[in-house]
Amino acid sequence: MTVHARQQGNDAAGVSLAGVYRLLKWFRSEDFRQAVRVALAMVIVYYVSLAMGWDRPHWAGLAVALCSLATVGDSLNKGLLRILGTFLAGFVALLLIALFPQERWHYLLGATAYIAFCTYMMGHSSRWYFWFIAGYVMPLLALAGGPQGATAFETVVLRLQQTTMGVIVYTLVAVLLWPRHSAPVLTHTVSSLADLQRRLLGQYVAVLAGAREDREASKLRAQAAGSVARLPAVVDGAELDSFEVWETRRLWRRCASEFAALNETIERSRQGLPDLEKLDLRRLMPGLPALGPELDARLASVARMLAGRPPQRWPEEIVLEFDEEALDALAQFDRAALVRARDQLQRLEQLTRALFSTVADIHGFGSNPCDDRLTETSTAAWTIDLDRLACAVRSFTAVWIILLACIYVPDFPMPAGVIPVAAAVAIMLALTPWLPVRSVILPVLGTVAFAGVFHVLVMPHLSSFAGLGTAIFIAIFLIMIVLAKPEQAMARGIGTSMFVMVISVSNEQTYTFLFVVNFGLMFLLALAAVWVSTWLPISFEPAQVIFMQLRRFLASCERLASPRHRDAEDQVRRTRLAFDRHEVTALPGKIGRWMAALPAAAFGKGTPEQAGDLVDALQVLGDRMRELVELRGAPQSAALVRDLVADVRAWRLAIQEILRRLAMDPASVEAAHLRARLDAKLEALEARIERALNAAPQGSASSEEVDNMYRLLGAYRGVSETLVEVTRRAARIDWGALRETRF
Amino acid sequence: MNLVPSEFSIGGVYFPPLLIAAIIGFAAAWLTALLLNRYRLSRFFFYPPLVLLALAVIYTVIIGTFVIPS
Numbered sequence: 001m002t003v004h005a006r007q008q009g010n011d012a013a014g015v016s017l018a019g020v021y022r023l024l025k026w027f028r029s030e031d032f033r034q035a036v037r038v039a040l041a042m043v044i045v046y047y048v049s050l051a052m053g054w055d056r057p058h059w060a061g062l063a064v065a066l067c068s069l070a071t072v073g074d075s076l077n078k079g080l081l082r083i084l085g086t087f088l089a090g091f092v093a094l095l096l097i098a099l100f101p102q103e104r105w106h107y108l109l110g111a112t113a114y115i116a117f118c119t120y121m122m123g124h125s126s127r128w129y130f131w132f133i134a135g136y137v138m139p140l141l142a143l144a145g146g147p148q149g150a151t152a153f154e155t156v157v158l159r160l161q162q163t164t165m166g167v168i169v170y171t172l173v174a175v176l177l178w179p180r181h182s183a184p185v186l187t188h189t190v191s192s193l194a195d196l197q198r199r200l201l202g203q204y205v206a207v208l209a210g211a212r213e214d215r216e217a218s219k220l221r222a223q224a225a226g227s228v229a230r231l232p233a234v235v236d237g238a239e240l241d242s243f244e245v246w247e248t249r250r251l252w253r254r255c256a257s258e259f260a261a262l263n264e265t266i267e268r269s270r271q272g273l274p275d276l277e278k279l280d281l282r283r284l285m286p287g288l289p290a291l292g293p294e295l296d297a298r299l300a301s302v303a304r305m306l307a308g309r310p311p312q313r314w315p316e317e318i319v320l321e322f323d324e325e326a327l328d329a330l331a332q333f334d335r336a337a338l339v340r341a342r343d344q345l346q347r348l349e350q351l352t353r354a355l356f357s358t359v360a361d362i363h364g365f366g367s368n369p370c371d372d373r374l375t376e377t378s379t380a381a382w383t384i385d386l387d388r389l390a391c392a393v394r395s396f397t398a399v400w401i402i403l404l405a406c407i408y409v410p411d412f413p414m415p416a417g418v419i420p421v422a423a424a425v426a427i428m429l430a431l432t433p434w435l436p437v438r439s440v441i442l443p444v445l446g447t448v449a450f451a452g453v454f455h456v457l458v459m460p461h462l463s464s465f466a467g468l469g470t471a472i473f474i475a476i477f478l479i480m481i482v483l484a485k486p487e488q489a490m491a492r493g494i495g496t497s498m499f500v501m502v503i504s505v506s507n508e509q510t511y512t513f514l515f516v517v518n519f520g521l522m523f524l525l526a527l528a529a530v531w532v533s534t535w536l537p538i539s540f541e542p543a544q545v546i547f548m549q550l551r552r553f554l555a556s557c558e559r560l561a562s563p564r565h566r567d568a569e570d571q572v573r574r575t576r577l578a579f580d581r582h583e584v585t586a587l588p589g590k591i592g593r594w595m596a597a598l599p600a601a602a603f604g605k606g607t608p609e610q611a612g613d614l615v616d617a618l619q620v621l622g623d624r625m626r627e628l629v630e631l632r633g634a635p636q637s638a639a640l641v642r643d644l645v646a647d648v649r650a651w652r653l654a655i656q657e658i659l660r661r662l663a664m665d666p667a668s669v670e671a672a673h674l675r676a677r678l679d680a681k682l683e684a685l686e687a688r689i690e691r692a693l694n695a696a697p698q699g700s701a702s703s704e705e706v707d708n709m710y711r712l713l714g715a716y717r718g719v720s721e722t723l724v725e726v727t728r729r730a731a732r733i734d735w736g737a738l739r740e741t742r743f
Numbered sequence: 744m745n746l747v748p749s750e751f752s753i754g755g756v757y758f759p760p761l762l763i764a765a766i767i768g769f770a771a772a773w774l775t776a777l778l779l780n781r782y783r784l785s786r787f788f789f790y791p792p793l794v795l796l797a798l799a800v801i802y803t804v805i806i807g808t809f810v811i812p813s
Contacts, residue, residue, distance in 0.1 A: 742785040
């Protein structure tokens with residue numbers, strides 16, 4: 001053998017070894033394992049269903065396709081929600097048949113109103129899947145029993161039976177085959193979140209001490225916000241998967257809400273940083289240098305306890321005091337900013353201590369000796385969400401369009417299928433209302449084509465379950481592998497569920513191309529109905545939605561600025577207050593998501609980043625407005641109120657006027673003019689407050705009342721400064737291009 | 744006059760000519776809408792969804808009458 005030939009041989013061996021290594025790595029990957037789990041569970045449910053002689057085995061297949069998630073707990077949670085949702089849907093289907101056996105229009109009105117209700121409830125909690133199933137399975141069960149409805153009860157029982165079997169089989173497969181439990185995922189999620197918040201807090205304290213803000217901070221904030229939003233769903237899954245988590249589930253939920261509160265407080269604290277730039281905080285708050293390391297140590301201990309190690313020491317309460325001499329030398333609005341900063345730091349101190357205690361309780365490390373855990377209870381009144389209501393109207397309209405088509409168009413294809421499909425798509429879009437209906441068409445048609453080829457060309461050649469089971473395994477495995485990326489979750493769900501519906505396996509198997517074509521056509525007709533309902537009666541065109549939401553946001557800000565909300569005893573006003581608070585809290589995030597759905601042409605001369613900056617400013621404005629409302633009820637000194645009420649009223653009226661003008665036209669207010677007006681106002685007020693404080697009789701205002709006055713003035717200043725920022729950022733948006741109508 | 748419809752046969756399934764005309768008509772309307780968006784001509788329409796629907800109907804009628812007659 002020559003040296004060259006030997007070299008070639010070594011190269012070939014190296015290549016084949018690398019190939020084997022890659023193959024082994026793929027076998028060990030979670031994508032491969034998940035694909036095997038789902039495909040195996042699918043084959044088992046088909047076998048059980050066919051062996052038992054049950055009708056519609058694809059219902060069990062659907063349960064496997066749609067409830068197979070990454071961890072056992074998540075899958076079990078979704079499976080249970082599917083079973084409970086099916087139970088409610090079956091109950092309502094039977095109830096409506098019993099209530100309106102002969103009144104067609106009453107029945108349809110009741111059924112569509114129920115679908116709209118389920119759509120509205122989708123956004124209510126992390127358990128949206130329950131409402132999704134309850135909404136779309138009801139028409140499916142009502143129609144699957146045939147036009148007479150005589151077998152409706154048997155159909156409901158069959159659906160429950162198949163769904164439960166599908167969930168049980170997948171759970172067993174997931175538990176026995178490479179199990180991936182949810183409890184470690186929960187611990188990891190909480191631990192990462194504690195680390196993220198620790199870094200954010202560290203950066204905040206560093207900026208307070210005079211450092212510059214890290215460029216990575218915005219990325220950290222986005223990561224922390226994402227983790228906080230995901231945490232309740234992770235707890236839902238883990239509590240079903242682990243007895244330890246189940247036993248401490250209330251503590252885990254408290255932990256999730258404390259993390260959310262901590263995240264919000266860090267964000268609010270950050271918003272006040274520009275007001276503190278010129279202040280020597282180390283001198284003004286001598287306790288500040290010790291607070292940073294203490295908060296850091298607490299969050300580090302949280303991560304330590306989550307890893308199962310006991311805390312080295314318990315946190316003690318820290319009270320931040322001002323240096324009175326340095327404080328007296330400050331200007332009035334600087335003092336207001338300082339009082340606000342201390343309040344936020346004190347709240348951070350409380351929240352980290354509460355979080356420490358909760359995590360210590362969860363892991364059985366005992367209670368904090370100086371535990372004064374936050375016992376906040378939500379007193380917010382019930383309020384309606386207009387965007388969820390719009391989605392409910394869309395579902396109602398889409399189902400009515402398809403119902404009327406089925407009633408009045410002769411030979412409309414597959415009415416028993418097209419109505420539930422229209423309901424399912426319309427309800428599902430409530431989760432992502434900005435998603436265009438056309439984005440569903442390609443995954444649907446692709447899967448129908450793939451499953452159609454399988455049904456017409458492959459299945460007729462299979463003579464036993466061994467062959468059918470193998471073929472189903474391979475097909476499902478391929479779909480799971482091809483669509484394995486996390487961002488392909490929707491396409492994966494559509495792929496696996498469409499596949500089992502199109503191949504329509506049964507004990508008396510027939511193969512017809514007509515069924516495949518009708519199935520594809522049925523889906524297109526259902527999507528067409530949903531598409532029409534996307535325009536009528538409420539438009540879901542992104543630019544129109546953005547303008548509408550912006551108007552609503554500014555209108556709610558204007559109402560919150562008004563003192564009418566002060567009388568919280570009145571039920572109507574309390575409801576109105578809850579509505580406005582909900583609007584200013586939720587709308588900036590929604591506007592951001594709709595902005596992301598805009599086509600590139602809609603930004604005109606602007607950029608998506610500038611739109612994102614405006615959304616950030618709106619979020620800050622919303623937070624500042626809520627802060628203002630929270631401070632209104634605080635006790636104030638009568639003498640100071642008498643002296644300052646006229647100025648504060650004029651200030652408030654000016655804010656309301658600007659908000660009204662912005663609502664009519666976001667580009668109508670000039671930021672430079674507003675800045676000059678605000679500077680003049682602050683200067684005039686500065687002098688007025690100085691005079692009022694000097695003129696106030698000794699002892700007429702307690703220190704708490706003086707602090708409350710500063711807090712309120714700081715809140716007004718915060719709203720005004722943020723308004724200037726909003727107008728400055730709004731001026732950069734090409735509103736003309738955004739207003740242009742386009743297809 | 745020939746009253747027998749000239750249906751399309753795909754894999755033994757007969758499709759009405761109007762369905763084929765409607766599918767092509769809708770695709771043509773979609774393409775027109777893309778071009779109108781591309782050249783910023785859509786801003787001259789008050790309500791683009793209705794225009795898209797109208798275009799789809801017009802194309803379907805034209806194709807159904809002259810290209811794929813029943």
